[in-house]
Amino acid sequence: MRKALLVFVSAVVAATGAPAAVAVPHGSVVDPPTRNYGCWDRWGDKHLSPAMKSEDPMCWQAYRENANAMWDWNGLYREDVGGKHREAIPDGQLCSGGRTHDGRYAALDLVGEWRAAYRNNLFTMNAYDSARHGADYYHVYITEQGFDPLSESLGWDDLELVKKVGSKPPAENTRFTVDAGERSGRHIVYTIWQASHMDQSYYLCSDVVFTGAK
Numbered sequence: 001m002r003k004a005l006l007v008f009v010s011a012v013v014a015a016t017g018a019p020a021a022v023a024v025p026h027g028s029v030v031d032p033p034t035r036n037y038g039c040w041d042r043w044g045d046k047h048l049s050p051a052m053k054s055e056d057p058m059c060w061q062a063y064r065e066n067a068n069a070m071w072d073w074n075g076l077y078r079e080d081v082g083g084k085h086r087e088a089i090p091d092g093q094l095c096s097g098g099r100t101h102d103g104r105y106a107a108l109d110l111v112g113e114w115r116a117a118y119r120n121n122l123f124t125m126n127a128y129d130s131a132r133h134g135a136d137y138y139h140v141y142i143t144e145q146g147f148d149p150l151s152e153s154l155g156w157d158d159l160e161l162v163k164k165v166g167s168k169p170p171a172e173n174t175r176f177t178v179d180a181g182e183r184s185g186r187h188i189v190y191t192i193w194q195a196s197h198m199d200q201s202y203y204l205c206s207d208v209v210f211t212g213a214k
Contacts, residue, residue, distance in 0.1 A: 031126040032117040032206040040070040065107035091155035095205035116207040121180040122214040132170035133195035141190040184212040
């Protein structure tokens with residue numbers, strides 16, 4: 001499926017008049033899906049459907065705020081951060097990478113009932129790297145137990161670093177196991193992917209409901 005993503009997007013643009021400003025592909029976390037990848041995956045070929053408003057209201061507002069955030073789901077990054085992620089990304093703007101690309105991804109910061117993926121507490125993450133940038137590292141954070149993504153804006157102090165993955169060579173898919181510990185219920189998994197081809201940092205929010213099972 002992943003190899004056909006650009007072909008699919010091009011077909012959607014041609015067939016539906018969707019925004020044509022699709023950047024050269026980079027990558028993202030596709031499992032568990034990030035907010036904008038999930039919206040694109042579920043609604044990309046039916047983004048004008050009125051059903052989205054009731055079935056997936058967070059995607060509905062995101063498409064209307066800036067549909068290019070979904071078409072360019074694999075371009076949510078900042079450059080030249082120098083590893084100073086906390087300094088670069090303010091509280092309340094973690095899911096948009098600090099409103100990167102002139103605020104294109106701002107709608108991803110909105111608090112609400114984003115569609116969440118159900119996962120066991122020991123789960124496999126898949127980082128899709130279509131440009132084969134490779135990685136200097138991946139840092140995976142998960143919200144602390146007690147944080148409520150339905151009513152609270154995400155800040156750095158709400159997160160616990162649960163996984164560090166070192167250098168990875170260029171590959172279309174990079175998979176690794178993450179342990180959510182004793183968490184249960186709804187959480188945000190926050191991934192920082194530091195690409196290795198240049199100082200390019202990706203900031204990625206995935207909504208997950210942990211079952212408690214391993």
